[in-house]
Amino acid sequence: MSLRRVGAIAGWEVRGxxxxxxxxAFTLLMPLIMLGSVFLSxxxxxxxxxxxxxxxxxxxxxxxxxxxxGGDLEGVVSAVLAAIFSFIFLLVVLxxxxxxxxxxxxEKQSRAVERLLAAVTPRELIxxxxxAFGALGLxxxxxxxxxxxxxxxxxxxxxxxxxxxxxxxxxAYAPWEKLAVFLLYFALGYLFIASFSAxxxxxxxxxxxxxxxxxxxxxxxxxxxxxxxxVLLNDPESALFRVLSYVPPxxxxxxxxxxxxxxxxxxxxxxxxxxxxxxxxLMIRLAGKIFEVGILMYGKAASLKEIWRWARQKP
Amino acid sequence: MVAEAxxxxxxxxxxxFDGVQAVRDVSFEVRRGEVFGLLGPNGAGKTTLIRMIxxxxxxxxxxxxxxFEGEAREAPSRERVGYLPEERGLYEDRRVGETLVYLATLxxxxxxxxxxxxxxxxxxxGLGDRFHRRIRELSKGMQQKVQFIAAVLHEPDxxxxxxxxxxxxxxxxxxxxxLIRELARRGMTVLLSSHQMNLVESVCDRVVVMHRGRRVLxxxxxxxxxxxxxxxxxxxxxxxxxxxxxxWLATNGLNAQILALERTWAELRLxxxxxxxxxxxxxxxxxxxxxxxxxITQPSLHRIFVEVVKGAEATAGEGGATx
Numbered sequence: 001m002s003l004r005r006v007g008a009i010a011g012w013e014v015r016g017x018x019x020x021x022x023x024x025a026f027t028l029l030m031p032l033i034m035l036g037s038v039f040l041s042x043x044x045x046x047x048x049x050x051x052x053x054x055x056x057x058x059x060x061x062x063x064x065x066x067x068x069x070g071g072d073l074e075g076v077v078s079a080v081l082a083a084i085f086s087f088i089f090l091l092v093v094l095x096x097x098x099x100x101x102x103x104x105x106x107e108k109q110s111r112a113v114e115r116l117l118a119a120v121t122p123r124e125l126i127x128x129x130x131x132a133f134g135a136l137g138l139x140x141x142x143x144x145x146x147x148x149x150x151x152x153x154x155x156x157x158x159x160x161x162x163x164x165x166x167x168x169x170x171x172a173y174a175p176w177e178k179l180a181v182f183l184l185y186f187a188l189g190y191l192f193i194a195s196f197s198a199x200x201x202x203x204x205x206x207x208x209x210x211x212x213x214x215x216x217x218x219x220x221x222x223x224x225x226x227x228x229x230x231v232l233l234n235d236p237e238s239a240l241f242r243v244l245s246y247v248p249p250x251x252x253x254x255x256x257x258x259x260x261x262x263x264x265x266x267x268x269x270x271x272x273x274x275x276x277x278x279x280x281x282l283m284i285r286l287a288g289k290i291f292e293v294g295i296l297m298y299g300k301a302a303s304l305k306e307i308w309r310w311a312r313q314k315p
Numbered sequence: 316m317v318a319e320a321x322x323x324x325x326x327x328x329x330x331x332f333d334g335v336q337a338v339r340d341v342s343f344e345v346r347r348g349e350v351f352g353l354l355g356p357n358g359a360g361k362t363t364l365i366r367m368i369x370x371x372x373x374x375x376x377x378x379x380x381x382x383f384e385g386e387a388r389e390a391p392s393r394e395r396v397g398y399l400p401e402e403r404g405l406y407e408d409r410r411v412g413e414t415l416v417y418l419a420t421l422x423x424x425x426x427x428x429x430x431x432x433x434x435x436x437x438x439x440x441g442l443g444d445r446f447h448r449r450i451r452e453l454s455k456g457m458q459q460k461v462q463f464i465a466a467v468l469h470e471p472d473x474x475x476x477x478x479x480x481x482x483x484x485x486x487x488x489x490x491x492x493x494l495i496r497e498l499a500r501r502g503m504t505v506l507l508s509s510h511q512m513n514l515v516e517s518v519c520d521r522v523v524v525m526h527r528g529r530r531v532l533x534x535x536x537x538x539x540x541x542x543x544x545x546x547x548x549x550x551x552x553x554x555x556x557x558x559x560x561x562x563w564l565a566t567n568g569l570n571a572q573i574l575a576l577e578r579t580w581a582e583l584r585l586x587x588x589x590x591x592x593x594x595x596x597x598x599x600x601x602x603x604x605x606x607x608x609x610x611i612t613q614p615s616l617h618r619i620f621v622e623v624v625k626g627a628e629a630t631a632g633e634g635g636a637t638x
Contacts, residue, residue, distance in 0.1 A: 008417070107406075
């Protein structure tokens with residue numbers, strides 16, 4: 001594997017994606033829509049919270065909030081921040097995985113891939129693309145956080161929220177160790193989904209192929225924790241979430257949400273990370289083989305049976 | 316330049332897909348600096364063979380060896396080969412220049428030089444003002460020229476062109492033929508794959524012809540024509556009874572096959588034992604025939620191919636099942 005070629009491929013994809021209107025619109029509009037709805041709900045739907053925060057001087061903010069939240073200010077802030085970050089990471093994993101799939105299908109559909117394979121190996125090609133869209137995903141997450149902070153600072157004064165002290169509070173109580181572990185879940189979860197998407201993309205004939213439903217095999221479990229987050233809010237020891245913590249595509253979501261909203265023992269974190277790492281390695285191997293065979297099969301999308309045969313064949 | 320030194324040797328290569336034998340035990344060598352033709356009808360296994368040469372597919376049996384520095388290596392050096400695939404396409408929404416530079420740098424070419432060479436080649440092919448255009452703004456023919464440039468820009472030792480003429484209008488076909496000759500003059504080795512045998516015959520030094528995954532003809536074009544070749548004689552003459560001509564052909568041991576026979580003209584297939592000179596000598600000795608036009612030609616490669624395949628199938632039919 002030549003790092004120079006992997007770097008060239010990644011650079012090419014990053015440049016191309018940064019020029020695409022779809023990506024830019026998505027990156028900038030997404031947080032605006034989300035934050036907009038949060039602000040609107042504070043302004044219109046939660047006047048008492050607004051009343052509690054409005055007109056406070058910076059010195060009054062902390063005691064007022066502590067009183068409102070029953071004392072454990074740090075616990076609440078860190079839980080809210082952790083939940084926000086798990087949500088962002090999950091979205092980025094899913095969207096970046098989809099970008100990888102679309103990119104590979106388009107490259108196969110346009111036939112550009114055949115020319116590339118005279119210059120690079122299939123593994124270099126996948127690696128470059130996965131790195132590119134992973135980096136773009138992190139960039140997206142950073143933009144979302146930055147837009148969120150900027151919006152808080154800009155809009156806060158108009159709705160009477162002391163935004164600078166609030167931001168200081170968030171930074172002071174941010175659960176940095178948890179966020180560092182989240183980054184691990186994010187990286188492994190992204191590698192799992194992105195390599196799956198790369199293999200899957202190579203078996204499809206066009207972006208709108210009916211066969212794309214096959215990618216739901218992984219996407220649905222990955223989304224389950226988010227869909228059932230209510231269960232976790234009602235019961236932090238939920239059996240469903242304990243199980244999902246060991247089902248590879250669902251691990252990042254299940255564990256990040258659990259760690260945000262409940263206490264999780266360190267050995268559970270280590271065990272789930274180990275399962276995720278092992279299954280990611282396996283997925284990279286399988287997807288690599290499927291990609292090598294599938295990428296030059298034009299004409300029809302492969303059936304699950306064919307894909308399984310490719311995955312098992314010897315190199 | 317050492318014309319005889321091999322650059323590439325394909326040794327007993329076989330490839331099978333899901334029970335279909337795409338390539339069966341094919342061997343040949345491509346020599347440094349030549350234009351080598353890989354010919355055969357569609358479905359003969361040419362593209363599969365090319366993908367094995369480029370290292371995109373692994374052969375089930377046999378091997379492909381390169382001799383870039385004299386010593387053999389099995390891995391194709393990706394820096395040293397260029398490729399115009401039959402299944403071709405480029406990034407529609409990217410620009411012509413950046414795409415060419417990107418592909419060249421993947422082959423290890425330095426970006427600044429790649430930019431210079433891209434500008435040179437675009438100018439050379441009449442696309443000088445398209446460097447900053449998006450690929451989708453180009454016509455199909457222009458895109459094919461850009462793809463041709465992408466195959467040669469990084470100055471590879473070996474350039475593989477798979478069906479480069481398909482989809483081109485006749486003037487562009489001529490341009491591509493001229494470009495291929497130019498590449499060879501610059502010392503590049505060209506592996507030219509095509510099903511249009513008559514079109515590429517004029518540029519190839521040596522050829523391998525495939526049919527259903529097998530090699531059916533191989534060698535210098537002139538030698539193939541000599542060995543498999545018969546001659547076709549076309550005569551026009553002062554009116555004469557066809558029966559008289561038939562009698563003359565029968566008695567002179569010429570053993571010619573009559574393709575057409577009329578009062579003023581005839582077309583004869585001369586077997587290999589009858590060289591043109593012997594036929595002419597016999598013709599001169601016959602005072603009854605007064606020739607007005609004589610044309611003795613070698614058959615086209617396509618014609619030889621058709622005969623060889625027909626012969627092989629006839630033999631296979633007599634011998635029963637084939638292996």
